[in-house]
Structures are given as C-alpha cells and as structure tokens.
Amino acid sequence: MRTLMPGRSRLAVAAALLTATVLGLGTAPATAATATAGRDDVPRHYLALGDSLAAGYQSTPDGGHVVGRGYAQDIARTLADRAATRGRAFDFTDLGCPGETTGTMAGGGCPYPHPYADSQLAAAVRFLREHRDERVLVTLDIGANDVNRCAAGGSIDVPCTLAGIATAGRGLSGILTQLRDAAGPRTRIIGMNLYDPFLAAWPTGEQGRATALASVPLSNALNAVIALTDAAHGVPTADVARAFGTNTFLPMVPLGDTKVPANVARILQWTAMARGDIHANDAGYQVIADTFLALL
Template sequence: MPTAVPASTPARPTGPAVGTAPARTGRSRRPGRLLAAAVLTASALGLATATPASAASAESARNHPATHYLALGDSLAAGYQSTPGGGHVVGRGYAQDLARTLGDRAEAAGRPFSFTDLGCPGEDTGTMIHGGCPYPHPYAGSQLAAAVSYLKAHRKDRVVVTIDIGANNVDGCASGGQLNLPCAVNGIAAVDRDLDRILGELRSAAGPHTRIVGMNLYDPFLAAWLTGDQGRALATLSVPLADALNATIDRVDAAHHVPTADVGAAFATNAFLPMVPLGGTQVPLNVARIMQWTNMARGDIHANDTGYQVIADTFLAEL
C-alpha cells in the first residue's frame, strides 16, 4: 500500500531489500469518475465480485495436487521482512508458507514438487510488464516475460500461480493526514489497465491444468491511527483508498476468471469496530490487526511471520 505518512510510517524499500479460461468480455472504462467516487466512499467494494473456488475445484486440488508453484508480484511475493537490528530478509513470506503446504500435498500424493519465486520488491504493474524493478532479480527482462516463459514451458503440468501487484502504484498518495485524490485515481487506473494485460498474457501462456489466484491488499496506513488526531484522519481516509484499489483488483481478476484471495477482509480493513485492546489502550480491530500482523511497530509496511501465514491461508482457501 502507499507510504510517506507521518514519521512512524515507513517508505517502501528503494534499494536492496528485500488453465485456460473463457475469453475476457469487454467492460467500460471511465476510471477518472468511477475511481474518484470509489476512493471517496467505502461502497467501492460493491464494484467487484470475486470468483470463489468451487467445491469441484477444491476436490480436484486435493486429488490432483499441483506439482509446480510460481509466485509472482512485489515485495510481499518475495517474502520481504525487516529485522529488529535494522536489516532485512527475503524469502520469508506467504509464498514460502504456501509452498510448504503445496509441497506436503504433492508428497502425500507421491508426486514431485517445485517452487519458483519471481517476486521483486518495489515492483509495480508497469515495471512488471516492461521491466525495471529496482531490486535484484533472477531474470534479465520483465517479470511478466519470465512468467510467460515459465508457463509455456510447463503447459502440460499442474501449476499453481499466485500474484500480488498494485500496491506500489499508489505509493505516496496519502501523506500529512491528507489523501492526494488525483494521485490515487491515476494509480488505480494504471492497476486497472495493467493488471488486465498481465492476467491476459498469463492466461494465454498457461496450460489447461494451471490455476492462477490473485490477491487484494491490507492497509498499513491504519497504523497512523496511533499517532494522534492527524494520524487518525489519515487512517480513516486510507480505507476508502484501499477499498478502491481492492475493488479494482477484484474486478479485473474476476474478468479473467481468476479467484482473489481476500486479504483485505482477512485483515479486517473496514472494521473500525469493535474496539479491542492493544498495548494498554483500546483501538479499532483493523488497527490492531495491522500492528499485530505487520512490522509497522518498527516502521515496516510488510507483513510479519503471523501476517504472512494469514495471507497464505487466505490463498489456500481459494485452492
């Protein structure tokens, strides 16, 4: 999600840190008006309809487990976490948690299993398509091109693909207790356009036994609630932005018949009630979950081990 909030909230890392489906149908695009309305009202969630995992697909996953797992996205997919001493690690996130479970399923069925993580910290939808992710990565061009090559090479295999992307498109759209609406509208419009292309290319490259699952996002700006009145205003304003971004992700995923792991709901993003205890005071549930499931207590927007496991479990619900 966006960064550049009061001093207690960090900026994202800028240096080293860490099945084929039916064709998509057309949909109208009026991003300026629709997205502005979405940012300003929490009813934006009503714009999207995620595609739930069916009972038949769940049974198929149990009886015919995936033999390959491909993780795509940004720092969350890469498993970025800061460490208490001021350092960082990669490879300790939801993709690794999910790979362990999928690997166990494959082993129980007597099948081989492989895990490939192409996630790149700092990636947005544009760099995912065109290249230029700022963090070192194992491919020469773009992450999307690397993913397409992987899927073409595994068209006959049972592959699970997870993808999280879009948070960095709205980086910096909230600061100083205010929401920059034009920035948010432009960022969300880019997600709408680019995610459509990304999923279209992945679908075209994927074989009949490939399952792609998307993910929407939690809202780390909620941590600003703890910094006083101005912080509470920013935290409150950030939720409609998160809702609008998640509504866009959910809608584009659904247009490509891609189920969405509802991480926003898992983190109770819209739950300013009930109030719950945290550090000797009472805070909204959504604030408590951000503080308990991410590293925002030390200024890092990324999930901690608990939060990453919640994300992995949310993906598993769609598999």
Template structure:
C-alpha cells in the first residue's frame, strides 16, 4: 500500500494558502508564438544565454573546487550550432550568466562572481539584442532561484522570506522581460525556464527533513507559477524544467541507494550534486534542462 509523505498539516495549509494568494496576483495568459513558424524553419545564428549559475554552467567538483561553462547553455549551444551548420549558416554563442545572480542584481548590477562584462547583465543583454535586431537570435533565461535560496535552511521554511522573494521575482522579471522584449528584433525567440526543487534532498535526512522537503514543493510551485505568469504576459514560453524533474511527484516510490524514495527526490539526487550539498545540476541534469528548452524551440 502506498502512503502519502509525512506532512505538518497546519503548516502546509498555511503555506499553501499564502503562496496561492501570492500567485493569484496576475492571471496567466497563453504565451503567443514568437514568430514561431519562421524561427523553427530557419535555425538561429546567434544564441544568448542569460541568468544565474545554471545559465553559467556552474558545477562543483568531487574533489573540491568548481567549474563554470559546463551546463545547459553549452549543451543547447552544441545542438543549435549543429542545426545552423546543417543549414549552411554561421553560429555564435554568448553566455552572460553569472553565478549568484538574483533578479535584482541582474536588473541593476552587482553580481559578485567575477565576470567579463561591466554594468548589469540586463544592460549588456539589451545592447546585444539591439546590435542583432535583424538577426535570428535565441535567448534563454533562468532567474529567481537565488531570490528564495536562503528561505529553506536549518530544517525549516521561512515563510515571510519566501513570500518576499517570490514577490521580488515577479517585479524584477517583469522589468527584465519588458526590456528584453523592447530590444529584441522580429526574428528573436526568448524562452524562460521554471525551476527544479533542490530542497527535496532533505527527504533523506529523517523525519524533519521529510517535512521540509514536503513543504518546499508548494514554495517551488508558487515561484514557478509567478515565473510562468510573467513569461506569458510577455509572450515568452517557459521551458518546463520542474516537470522534467517530476518536482511534484512524491509517488511512485522508486529505488535509490538501497532504499525506496519518492520519484521527485530520486530525480534531484540523480540529476544534481545535492549528494555533496551542491544545488546545481550535474551533467545529466543540465542535459535534461537543455532538452526542456529544446522542446520550446
């Protein structure tokens, strides 16, 4: 007999109600095709990756340290380059992703990780798009995880922190997409991305961890709901990374490391580096993300 994951029912009811109220702030509208037929029939010659550490391709290494430039953007660039070359077209890839970037620092500047550009990532992206208004460009964007990353730690969820972070993402993402849209030419396709839930890994740490993992799913759902709503308002499709990671699937139970765990927990442990405390995707997970973007391209 399958049993539901343990929950702290009053806490989850409160969390769900608060997050639902937040995500009802804007009604989702269908994401209109962004010159879709033309873009799909004529491969892109330029690819611009925007966002945080996932866009930058950040991964920790087993023996310590980390690498940047080994992520979904690089996987996606290889596919787009192959399509362009098969059609006899040139191809150029630019990655402005900055590890640690929040929606606010992306808009206003201040990413703390060393990077090659000055000013804000958004300003540089707008300049890039204006310079390529007549070209066929693909833009991918992931942002928002760092706005709520500190809201689930120490075995508990900070609800006010989560609500504030999600509201901040709504406000800043609306600005970011508005400016990108205004700068983009008629042959530019912009694709956003929702997020997987690394806090599901807490399930493996005992009863308190199972409660945190369970509560983290409505948090992820609320953040993703806001991302999808804002994307849709700007006619930007959203790559369904959360769906690819089965984020909401506590059933079925599947084998992992000699025990049975929920499917969503297994996905996070298999496709990220959470086994060593790193929330970033591993090579397999980054390919899953790339495939989710490709489904929209």
C-alpha cells in the first residue's frame, strides 16, 4: 500500500529513521588519505564510482539513452585541462554502473553491462591498491536506487522509502570502509548527496503537489544519512541537494502559463523529469560537477 503522510508525521518518522540509522554507524577517524590529500587540485588519476549518475546516463528525446555524458566526464575534462596547463599526466577511469544499489555495488549484480567480472567495489579496491602511491581523486554517488523504487505510480511508499534509507546508510558505510582501507596516503575520496527528482510531480495536480511535498523531508533524511555516513569515514560530501535548491520552495517562478516553486522549476530545468526520467541533463550534470570541483 502506498501512502502519503501529513507534514509533521513525515518529518517525525524521517527524523526517527535518521537517528536510528546514524546510531548504528561505526565511527572511524579520518585517515591521512582523506584528511591531508587533495591540497593540489590536479590528481594523477580520477576514479568515478557509483550508479547511473556516475556513469553519465542520459535519456534521449527519441526514447533511447546515452552513457558517458555526465558529471564525471565534466570533472575529468576540467582536471585534464588543468593537468595539461601544468605539463602533467592525467587519466580518468569511470566504473559507474546504471541501476547500481549499495548492495550490488558491494556484492555484484549491476543490471547494466559493466567492465568488471565481480563487483564495482572490488574493481575500485583493485584500482586503489594498484595506484596506492599516486595522487588519486575518487568521487562516489550511491544510494538513490535503494529508494527510487519506492516512488512508482506517482505516489511515495513511505515505509519502503524509510527502509531504503536505512539500507543505503548501512551499505554506504561498508563501501567507504573498503575504499578507505585500500586508499593510499595521497588518495582523496569525495561523496555526494542527491537532488530530489520527485519535486517534478508538482505541476500535475493536487496529488502531484502532495507527492512533491512528501518527497522533500524524505530526501532530506536520505541526504542527512549520506552526509553523516561520509563524515564518520572522514569523507566530505558534495552538497548537490543545496546546489539544486531542494528546499527552496520560494519564490514562485513562471512555468508555461502558471507558476511553480523555485525548486520544482530547477528540477524540470536540470533533469529529464519532464519526460519521466530522473537523470540530470547536460546542465544538471555540470552543476553536479561544479559542486564537486568546488571542494578541490
């Protein structure tokens, strides 16, 4: 059964889940790899990890899709240019896999074709060990697919979402533990929180507005779990949710012959949600890239 909760109940349940999830996390002090690396903004290697956003997935108007045109490619171009101006070598490896959850990233089984026989995490660990003595930048986005399945049919299944948030927090913690263990002293890992694509339901009517409003506190709960999990492992978080203005309902801005909240307009501007695809478009991916690059 799919349900929508009233505002205060949504916030109370999301906060309760967040507290329970965070209390279950192990706390690990930052290592030299995350605490001191990154003083130079040009790494020798850039390793992109995560799901379809990391893979650069975009749908096309004809119903197809492309992969390899996302924020990781935008970051790689910027870093390659910086390296070239300084006469340095640079290479880029993208292991992101569309459809990846925290579970499949760690255990294998990504539903999209990928270049590794076991799991993305195992491939990442091998890469980091092979380049342990070099300067490496790692970006990571994961967790969206642990919860996105809970918003099918135009409404939000709240119990499913809360369970997905808890799963994402536990899975992310395990992933970061293994990445940190494999990372050398000159490796820098940066995580990422998530924009809220379900804000795009707002213009579809009363039910759509209810879905959009319900999605925000749940999105905030997921992003808080991501940030706290990253922090427990000494990893900074690129605040993509803030860059997308997830909580910015005002001002109301024009959209066709009506007006919508600013955050709704932003989602429709920077993603393909107008045709039902949660993925960012070129403009949205560049915003994500810039959010990561600001931390360098």
